[in-house]
Amino acid sequence: MKTAILPTSDDAALATAVERAADALVAGEPVALPTETVYGLAADALNPLACARVFEAKERPLSDPLIVHLPDLDWLDRLAQSNVVALRLAERFWPGPLTLVLPRRSVVPDLVTAGQGTVAVRMSAHPVFRAVALAAGTPLAAPSANRFGRISPTTAEHVLAELDGRIGLVVDGGPCLHGIESTIALVGADRIAILRHGPIPAEELAEFAPLNGSGRGGVTAPGSLKSHYAPATPLDIVEDLSGASRENSGLLAWHPVSDEAGFASIEVLSQTGDLREVAANLYAGMRRLDARGLNRILALSMPGEGLGAAIMERLQKAAARG
Ligand code: TXA
Ligand code: MG
Numbered sequence: 075m076k077t078a079i080l081p082t083s084d085d086a087a088l089a090t091a092v093e094r095a096a097d098a099l100v101a102g103e104p105v106a107l108p109t110e111t112v113y114g115l116a117a118d119a120l121n122p123l124a125c126a127r128v129f130e131a132k133e134r135p136l137s138d139p140l141i142v143h144l145p146d147l148d149w150l151d152r153l154a155q156s157n158v159v160a161l162r163l164a165e166r167f168w169p170g171p172l173t174l175v176l177p178r179r180s181v182v183p184d185l186v187t188a189g190q191g192t193v194a195v196r197m198s199a200h201p202v203f204r205a206v207a208l209a210a211g212t213p214l215a216a217p218s219a220n221r222f223g224r225i226s227p228t229t230a231e232h233v234l235a236e237l238d239g240r241i242g243l244v245v246d247g248g249p250c251l252h253g254i255e256s257t258i259a260l261v262g263a264d265r266i267a268i269l270r271h272g273p274i275p276a277e278e279l280a281e282f283a284p285l286n287g288s289g290r291g292g293v294t295a296p297g298s299l300k301s302h303y304a305p306a307t308p309l310d311i312v313e314d315l316s317g318a319s320r321e322n323s324g325l326l327a328w329h330p331v332s333d334e335a336g337f338a339s340i341e342v343l344s345q346t347g348d349l350r351e352v353a354a355n356l357y358a359g360m361r362r363l364d365a366r367g368l369n370r371i372l373a374l375s376m377p378g379e380g381l382g383a384a385i386m387e388r389l390q391k392a393a394a395r396g
Contacts, residue, residue: 096209108247112226114216139188140215169199171273217337253354271384324363
C-alpha cells in the first residue's frame, strides 16, 4: 500500500485533507491524524472491521483496548455511563489531553474495549483532528500511530517511519503541542485513579475528587506494560553523571549540563529546563539518539512532580527491558 501525506499548511490544503481523511474513515480505512498529544491512528470506533485494521497496522495485541475520541460532548452519554465527577472533568479539560475511563454502553464494539466493561474516552483539542471527527460524524478510536511497544510519533515523519506502506493516509498537522500521551483517569462517583500520567498533572485532578494512589480496584491500563515507548538502544536513568561510562553513549538531558565531555551524542530537551518543552521534545530526542548506533542512552532523572511524573513514567518505560 502506498502511504500519502496530506499537508494542512494553507486553507485549501486543510479543506482537502479534512475531506479526504473523513471520507476514508467513513469507508472503514484507518487514517493517521495529529492530536495535541501525539499522532493517532484513527478509525471509525463503531466499525469493528475498521478498528481491526488499526490493530493489524500497529501489530497491537487485541487485549489492549483503544481510546475513543468524541466529535462532541453529546457522544459521551451515548458511549459511556458518566457521573458528576466525570462531567466536571470534561467541562474543565475537554477538548484536551485527559482520557476518562468509564463504564461502557453496548454500542461500543468489544474489539475497542478489549472485552472490558469500561471504555476510555477523550476529546482532542487539535483543530485538524476536531475538524476530521466532525466531518466524519462518528467517534474515532485512535491509539498512538506507532508500531506496538515503540516510541509514539510527534510528527508526520515519525508516523511514516513507523507505518509507511501499512496505512493509506497521514494528515500532517505539524509537531504535536504536548508531545506525550494524554493523562488517563478512571473516574468513579467519588474517586479518581490515575492509570497513566500525562499533560494534566495529578495535582490538578485532585481538586475534583480524592485520588486513590495505589488501590485501583484491580483496574489498570492494559497497554501500560512495563516496557513501552522504547528505543531499540538500551536506556538507563541516572541521577547524575558522575561515574557513568560515556563510551559510545548518548545523553538525554532535560536541561543543559556542564559536564558533557566524552558522550558520543547529546540531546538537550530544553535550554531552560522547562518541563513543557521537555515533554514536547522527548520522543523526537529519543528517536534521534536511537538512530545513531549508540551502545546505550543515559537519561537524566528529574523531580517527579507535576509534568515531571508523566515524563519520568515514559523514561521508566523506555528503560524497562523486556
Ligand atoms: O494522547 C493519547 O491518549 C493518544 C492520542 C492519539 O489520543 N492515544 C494513546 O493511545 O496514547 P494508546 O492506545 O497508545 O494508549 C491508550 C492506553 C493504553 O494503555 C490502553 O491500554 C489504555 O489506554 N486503555 C484504553 N481503554 C482502556 C480501558 N477501558 N481501561 C483502561 N485502560 C484503557
Ligand atoms: Mg501508544
